[in-house]
Amino acid sequence: MTAVEPIPFNRPYMTGQELPNMAEAHARMHLAGDGEFTRRCHLWLEEQTGTARALLTHSCTAALEMAALLLDIRPGDEVIMPSWTFVSTANAFVLRGGVPVFVDIRSDTLNLDERLIEAAITPRTRAIVPVHYAGVGCDMPAIIQIARHHRLKVVEDAAQGIMADCRGTALGAWGDLGTLSFHETKNLIAGEGGALLVNDPELVERAEILREKGTDRSRFYRGQVDKYTWQDIGSSYLPGELIAAFLWAQLQQADAITRQRITLWDHYHDQLEPLERRGLLRRPHIPADGTHNAHLYGILLAPGLSRQTVLNAFAAAGIGAVFHYVPLHDAPAGRRWGRASGPLPVTCAVADSLIRLPLWVGLTTAQQDRVIHVLQTL
Numbered sequence: 001m002t003a004v005e006p007i008p009f010n011r012p013y014m015t016g017q018e019l020p021n022m023a024e025a026h027a028r029m030h031l032a033g034d035g036e037f038t039r040r041c042h043l044w045l046e047e048q049t050g051t052a053r054a055l056l057t058h059s060c061t062a063a064l065e066m067a068a069l070l071l072d073i074r075p076g077d078e079v080i081m082p083s084w085t086f087v088s089t090a091n092a093f094v095l096r097g098g099v100p101v102f103v104d105i106r107s108d109t110l111n112l113d114e115r116l117i118e119a120a121i122t123p124r125t126r127a128i129v130p131v132h133y134a135g136v137g138c139d140m141p142a143i144i145q146i147a148r149h150h151r152l153k154v155v156e157d158a159a160q161g162i163m164a165d166c167r168g169t170a171l172g173a174w175g176d177l178g179t180l181s182f183h184e185t186k187n188l189i190a191g192e193g194g195a196l197l198v199n200d201p202e203l204v205e206r207a208e209i210l211r212e213k214g215t216d217r218s219r220f221y222r223g224q225v226d227k228y229t230w231q232d233i234g235s236s237y238l239p240g241e242l243i244a245a246f247l248w249a250q251l252q253q254a255d256a257i258t259r260q261r262i263t264l265w266d267h268y269h270d271q272l273e274p275l276e277r278r279g280l281l282r283r284p285h286i287p288a289d290g291t292h293n294a295h296l297y298g299i300l301l302a303p304g305l306s307r308q309t310v311l312n313a314f315a316a317a318g319i320g321a322v323f324h325y326v327p328l329h330d331a332p333a334g335r336r337w338g339r340a341s342g343p344l345p346v347t348c349a350v351a352d353s354l355i356r357l358p359l360w361v362g363l364t365t366a367q368q369d370r371v372i373h374v375l376q377t378l
Helices: 018-028 036-049 060-070 087-094 114-120 140-150 201-211 217-221 241-252 254-277 307-316 332-337 345-353 365-376
Strands: 053-057 078-082 099-103 125-128 153-157 177-181 194-198 297-301 354-357
Touching: 018 036, 018 241, 036 053, 036 194, 036 241, 053 060, 053 201, 053 241, 060 087, 060 153, 060 177, 060 194, 060 201, 078 087, 087 099, 087 332, 099 114, 099 332, 114 140, 125 140, 140 153, 194 201, 201 217, 241 254, 254 297, 254 365, 297 345, 307 354, 307 365, 345 354
Parallel strands: 078 099, 078 125, 125 153, 153 177
Antiparallel strands: 053 194, 177 194, 297 354
C-alpha cells in the first residue's frame, strides 16, 4: 500500500533568485545592514505602501519595539489592543512598562472591535494597536477617528498584512506607525525579518537613530554630519544584508505570489460553501471596503463540533491543519502585565473553534481537495 504524502501546514516558497542575490551581496563585500539590497527594499516598501519612510528590521517584533520607543511609552501607560494576537504585540509595550488593555474582536473579521475601543480608554491610554488578522484590514477610518478625537497614537500590527489594503490604503500605512513581518510563515519571506513603516514624517529622523543603536549614523552616511555620535536610546534593529538580498527576490515577485495565494484561498472558499450552508462551519469574512492578501484560510467550527476531533482527523490523513493563538488575556503573562476591558466572549469562542488550513504557494488542487474531503466527512 502506497503511503499518502503528508501535506504540511506551511512550506516556504522561494522564487529562485534568493541565492543569486545573496551571492551578489557577498561579492559586494557588504554583509552588514543598510547595503544596496536594503536600499532597494526600502524604496519598494515606500512605493508600495506610501509611507514616509520604510525601515527594515530583523523581525516584526523589533519593529513593534521600535514603535514603543518612538511613542515614549512609560511605566503605567496603557495601550489598547486585541487579545487575539501574537505575544509580540503586547511584549513590545510591556518591555517599556506599558499595560496592554485587551479589547474583544469582531465576530466577522476577527479584528479589533472598533465599537468597544472608547469604553477602554482611560486617562492613562496612550495608543491603539489594531492587528490586521489574516491580512484582512481593521476598520481603520473608524479607529483613526477615535484616536484623533482622544489624541492617541495608532500603531498598526500589519505582520500578516503585506499587499493588502483598506479603502485603497495599504495596511500598515494608516496609523502613525505600522509594522510588517517577513517571517517564513508570512506571504513574502526572508526567513526572519520585518519592517517599520514610519507614516508620521516627524518620527522619521528619530526612528533612524533608534534603529542604529541610538546614533545618527544614517545621517553620517548621507553626508549630513561629519561624524556620528550617540544621540538617543536605541538598539541594533537592522537586519544583515543577506536577509535583505533574500527579501528583495520575494518583493520582486510580490504580485505573482499574492495572486497564487488568492487562487488557493478562493478554491477553499468555493468548495467549503456547501458546508457553511449546512451549518458545519463558518468561512472567513472579507469586508467590501478592502483587499485581502490570502495570508491564511481559517474556518470556525460550529458549536457542538469538537475541534480536537477534527484536528485528529486531519492528522490521521497526514494533513497539517492547526489552531492559532491562546488569547493573551488568558495567558499567565497577560494576566500579570495586562488587563481585559470587559468580557471577551468572541475572542474566547474563536480561540476554541478556529482551524487554519494548509495554504502555501505550490499547494496543488489535489492536495486542497484532500483537505476539503476531511471536512466533508464530518
